[in-house]
Amino acid sequence: MLKAINITKKFGALAAVDDLSFEVEEGQVFGIAGPNGAGKSTLYNLITGFYKYEGKIEFDGQNITGLPTHKIARLGISRTFQIPQIFESLTVEESVNLGGRFGSSGKYDSGYCDEMISFASLEQERSDKTDLLNLLGKKRLMIAAAMATKPKILMVDEPMAGLNALEIKQMTNLIKKINQDLNITVIIIEHFMKVLTELANPILVIENGSEICTGTPEEITSNPEVIACYLGDTHDA
Amino acid sequence: MNAKSMVTILAVTYGFLGILPLFLGDSSIYMRILTMILIWSVVASCWDLIMGYAGIFSFGQVAFYVIGAYSSAILSVSLNVTPIVSIFMAGTITAIIGVIIGLPCLKLAGPYIALVTFAFQLALEPFLKGPLGKAIGSGGSRGIISVPPIHIFGMDFSSSELVPYFYLTLVLTLICSAVIVVILKSHWGTAFLALKDSEDFAASLGVSAFKYKLLVFAVTSFITGLFGALYVHYVGILSTRMLSMEVFTVLLIMIVVGGIGQYPGVVLGAVVTVTMNELLRPMGIYRLLIMGGMVVVIVLLLPDGVTGLIRKFSVFRMTKKRTEQLKHRNETHESSP
Ligand SMILES: Nc1ncnc2c1ncn2[C@@H]1O[C@H](COP(=O)(O)OP(=O)(O)O)[C@@H](O)[C@H]1O
Ligand SMILES: [Mg+2]
Numbered sequence: 001m002l003k004a005i006n007i008t009k010k011f012g013a014l015a016a017v018d019d020l021s022f023e024v025e026e027g028q029v030f031g032i033a034g035p036n037g038a039g040k041s042t043l044y045n046l047i048t049g050f051y052k053y054e055g056k057i058e059f060d061g062q063n064i065t066g067l068p069t070h071k072i073a074r075l076g077i078s079r080t081f082q083i084p085q086i087f088e089s090l091t092v093e094e095s096v097n098l099g100g101r102f103g104s105s106g107k108y109d110s111g112y113c114d115e116m117i118s119f120a121s122l123e124q125e126r127s128d129k130t131d132l133l134n135l136l137g138k139k140r141l142m143i144a145a146a147m148a149t150k151p152k153i154l155m156v157d158e159p160m161a162g163l164n165a166l167e168i169k170q171m172t173n174l175i176k177k178i179n180q181d182l183n184i185t186v187i188i189i190e191h192f193m194k195v196l197t198e199l200a201n202p203i204l205v206i207e208n209g210s211e212i213c214t215g216t217p218e219e220i221t222s223n224p225e226v227i228a229c230y231l232g233d234t235h236d237a
Numbered sequence: 238m239n240a241k242s243m244v245t246i247l248a249v250t251y252g253f254l255g256i257l258p259l260f261l262g263d264s265s266i267y268m269r270i271l272t273m274i275l276i277w278s279v280v281a282s283c284w285d286l287i288m289g290y291a292g293i294f295s296f297g298q299v300a301f302y303v304i305g306a307y308s309s310a311i312l313s314v315s316l317n318v319t320p321i322v323s324i325f326m327a328g329t330i331t332a333i334i335g336v337i338i339g340l341p342c343l344k345l346a347g348p349y350i351a352l353v354t355f356a357f358q359l360a361l362e363p364f365l366k367g368p369l370g371k372a373i374g375s376g377g378s379r380g381i382i383s384v385p386p387i388h389i390f391g392m393d394f395s396s397s398e399l400v401p402y403f404y405l406t407l408v409l410t411l412i413c414s415a416v417i418v419v420i421l422k423s424h425w426g427t428a429f430l431a432l433k434d435s436e437d438f439a440a441s442l443g444v445s446a447f448k449y450k451l452l453v454f455a456v457t458s459f460i461t462g463l464f465g466a467l468y469v470h471y472v473g474i475l476s477t478r479m480l481s482m483e484v485f486t487v488l489l490i491m492i493v494v495g496g497i498g499q500y501p502g503v504v505l506g507a508v509v510t511v512t513m514n515e516l517l518r519p520m521g522i523y524r525l526l527i528m529g530g531m532v533v534v535i536v537l538l539l540p541d542g543v544t545g546l547i548r549k550f551s552v553f554r555m556t557k558k559r560t561e562q563l564k565h566r567n568e569t570h571e572s573s574p
Contacts, residue, residue: 048441068447069440078441085438089430089498098431101424103443145442 001026001185002047002077002153007055009039009046009209016042017053018209024153029179029186031200033193033220035229039209040189041082044155048072048079060152073103076152080142080159082189086130092141093117093126096148103149113148119182120144120174136167143174147182154178155187160195168195175199197221205229238499238544240422247414247501250508251275255407258400268399270515272471275403275410278507279464281491282417282500283457289498290421291453292433294347297338297354298461299485300361305331305462306469306479307365307375310384313470315374320387324466331462332455339454343447358485362477380476387470396471406467413460414501420456421500429453486525487514493532496542505543 002024009017016039024030032040046053049069056065064072078099087095093113100113117126120140125133130141139159146154156175160168172195179186190196196203197217205212205220207229213220220226254271261267284298309327312318318326338357342350365375375381386395387405394402420426428449431439436446469475487510495506513531517524539545 050437050440068445069437070443070445073441073443081438081441085435087431087434087438089434090427094427095431098424098427098439098444099442102428142438145438149443 001060002187003058004043004047005056005058007043007046007053007057009042009051009053015209017046019055020206020209020211021055022204022211022214024185024187026152026185027179027183028202029175029188029200031196031203031217032187032189032206033191033196033203033226034206034212036191038206040206041157042209043206044079044157044189047155048077070102073149073151074105076105076150077155078103078146078149078151078153079155080139080146080157082157082161084135084138084142086133086138086141088129088131091127091129092122092133092144095130095141096122096144099145099148100150103146103151106150109150112150116144116147119147119177121170135162136171139163139171140174143178147178147184151184153185153187155189157189158191159188160190160192168192172199193221240418243418243421243501247418247504250501250504251407251411251414254508255404258403262400265399268403269396270511272399272403272406274508274511275406276464276468277488277491277511278504279410279413280461281488281495281503281507282414283461284488285492285495285498285500285503286417286420286429287453287457289492289500289503290426290433291429291450292347293342293450293453294351295338295342295354295454295457296351296485297335297357298457298488299480300354300358301331301335301458301461302465302468302484303361303365303477303479304334305465306475307381308462309466310381310469310475311374313385314381314383320385320470321389324387324463324470327466328459328463331465332459335454335458335462336451338458339451342454343450358480362480365477376476378477380474380478382474384469384473384475386473387467394470395473402471406471409463409467413463414504416456416460417500425449425452483525487511487528490528490532492542493535494542496539496544499541499544502542502544509543 004020004022006019006021007017008015008019034040045051047057049067049072056063058064059075059077064075096113096117097110100110101108117123120143122140122144125137133141159171159175163171175186175188176199178184188196188200201216202214203217203220204214205226212225212229213223254274257271258268280298280302287293287295305327308330309320309323312323312326313320338354341353345353364370366378371377386393392401394405428444431444432446432449440446491506491510492503494509495502495504513528517527520527535542
C-alpha cells in the first residue's frame with residue numbers, strides 16, 4: 001500500500017534517512033523503532049511531502065514523490081506530530097471539521113467529523129478552545145482531525161511520549177480501535193518497546209537513518225543488533 | 238467572536254456613524270472626520286485580516302492603498318475611464334500586485350515578510366517620482382491634480398459634496414465589512430487561522446498554504462486598493478505624500494487599540510484613533526508622542542485592545558467560567574495517578 005524505495009534525505013552532511021526501503025501492507029499496524037535522532041520523524045516528513053528527497057515513495061501504486069503536503073493528505077495519508085500541533089485559535093470541533101473539509105477527497109461530511117470527535121473521546125471538550133486541552137487531549141485531537149480526512153493510512157509519531165500509565169493504556173486502545181474497528185492501516189513510531197510490541201507487527205528498526213532489521217515483535221526483541229543499539233542504552237522496554 | 242456578535246458590533250458602530258451626518262451634516266470639518274473614520278476603518282480591517290488572522294506580517298498595506306489611488310487617478314485622468322468603473326479596476330490592479338508581492342512571502346518567515354513588504358512601500362515613492370512613474374502618468378513629484386469626482390445617478394461625489402460622498406463611502410464600507418465577516422466565518426477564515434497557528438499541521442490536513450495565503454493577499458489588497466481609489470476621487474489631488482510614515486503609524490495604532498485579530502475591534506479602534514488624532518491636533522508635535530504613549534499603555538494593559546476590555550465585562554463571562562471549570566478539571570485529572 002505504501003512503498004518507500006531507496007529514499008535518502010541529507011541535512012548538510014548528515015544523512016537523516018539513508019537509503020531506506022520498506023513496504024507497508026493494507027490493514028497492518030506497522031511499527032517504526034529506533035533511538036533518538038535515528039531519523040524516524042524525518043521519515044514521516046518525507047512521506048508527507050515536507051521535504052524533497054532522493055528515491056521514490058509510492059502509495060496505492062501511485063508515485064507521490066514531490067507532491068505537496070496538502071495533496072498527499074487528500075490522497076489518504078494523514079499524520080500526527082511528535083510535538084503536539086494544535087490550532088490555538090480554533091475550537092476542538094473547528095479543528096476536526098477543518099480536517100473533514102480540506103483533507104477528505106469526497107464531499108464534506110459533518111456527521112463523520114462528529115463521529116470522530118466522539119471516537120477520540122472529545123465530546124465534552126467539543127466547543128472548547130484547543131489550548132485548554134491537556135497533553136492527552138491534544139494528542140487525541142490531532143488523531144481526530146487526522147481521522148476526519150478519511151485517511152487510508154494514519155501515521156502517528158510517538159503518541160505515548162509524556163503520558164502516564166493510564167493514559168498510555170487509553171491511547172493504545174484508541175490506536176487499536178482505529179486499526180481494528182475502522183479498518184485503517186496505521187504506522188506508529190514509538191520509543192516505548194513494550195507498547196510497540198503490543199500494537200505493531202511488523203516492526204522496522206532504524207539507526208542513523210538506515211534499517212537494522214524488520215520483523216515480528218519476537219524477532220526484533222531478540223535481535224542482538226537491536227538490543228545493542230536500541231534496548232541496550234535505553235531502559236524503556 | 239461569533240458571527241452574530243461581529244455583525245452586532247459592526248451594525249451599531251456603522252449605524253451610529255451613519256446617523257451622525259443628520260446632526261453634523263453642515264460642518265465640513267466633522268464630515269471630513271467621519272468620512273476618514275470610514276475609510277481608515279476598512280483599510281485597517283484589511284490589515285487586521287492579513288496580519289491578525291492569517292498571521293502574515295505584511296507591512297505593505299499603505300503601499301496597496303496608494304497603488305489603488307494612483308491606479309484609479311491615472312485611469313480616469315489619462316485614459317478617461319469613468320471613476321465608478323476605475324475604482325474597481327484599481328482594486329483589481331492592486332489585488333494582482335498584492336498577489337505578486339505575496340508570492341515571495343510564501344517561503345519567508347514572519348519578520349522577513351515584514352521587511353520585504355515594507356521595502357516595497359519604501360521603493361514605491363522613488364518609483365512614482367521617477368521616470369518610470371512619469372511614463373505611466375504618475376505626474377512625478379508634482380503628483381496628479383484635478384482627479385475627477387465619482388459621478389453616478391447624475392450626482393457628483395467629492396469633497397464639495399461631503400454628505401453624499403460620506404453615504405457612498407458608507408455603502409462600500411458596509412459591503413466590504415460584510416465580505417470580511419463572511420470570509421472570516423467561512424472555511425477560508427478557519428484555514429487562515431489554522432495556517433497561522435500551525436502551517437505544518439494545517440497542510441497535513443489538506444489545507445493548501447499556497448492558495449490561502451495568496452487569497453488573503455488578493456482580497457485584502459483588492460479592498461485596500463478600492464478604498465485608496467475611493468479616497469483619491471474625493472480629495473481630487475494625489476502625490477507620494479500619501480506614503481507617509483504617519484499614515485502607517487496611525488493605521489497600526491487603530492489595530493492595536495482595537496485588538497490584533499479581534500475583528501471588528503479594529504473598527505472601534507479606527508473610531509477611537511481618528512477621533513483622538515483630531516482632538517490632539519492642537520498639541521502640535523506632541524500629538525504623535527501622546528498617541529505613542531497610548532499604544533504602549535494599551536499593549537501592556539490590554540493586549541486584546543478594546544475588544545478585550547468589552548469581553549472582560551460582558552458576553553464572554555460565560556466562556557471564562559467554562560475556562561476555569563476546565564482548568565480545574567485538568568488539574569484534578571493531572572494530579573490523579
Ligand atoms: N529540519 C532539519 N534540519 C536539520 N537537521 C534535521 C532536521 N530535522 C531533523 N534533523 C536531524 O536529523 C536527525 C534525525 O532526526 P529525527 O528524524 O527527528 O529523529 P527521530 O525522530 O528518530 O528522533 C537528527 O540528527 C536531527 O537533528
Ligand atoms: Mg522523532
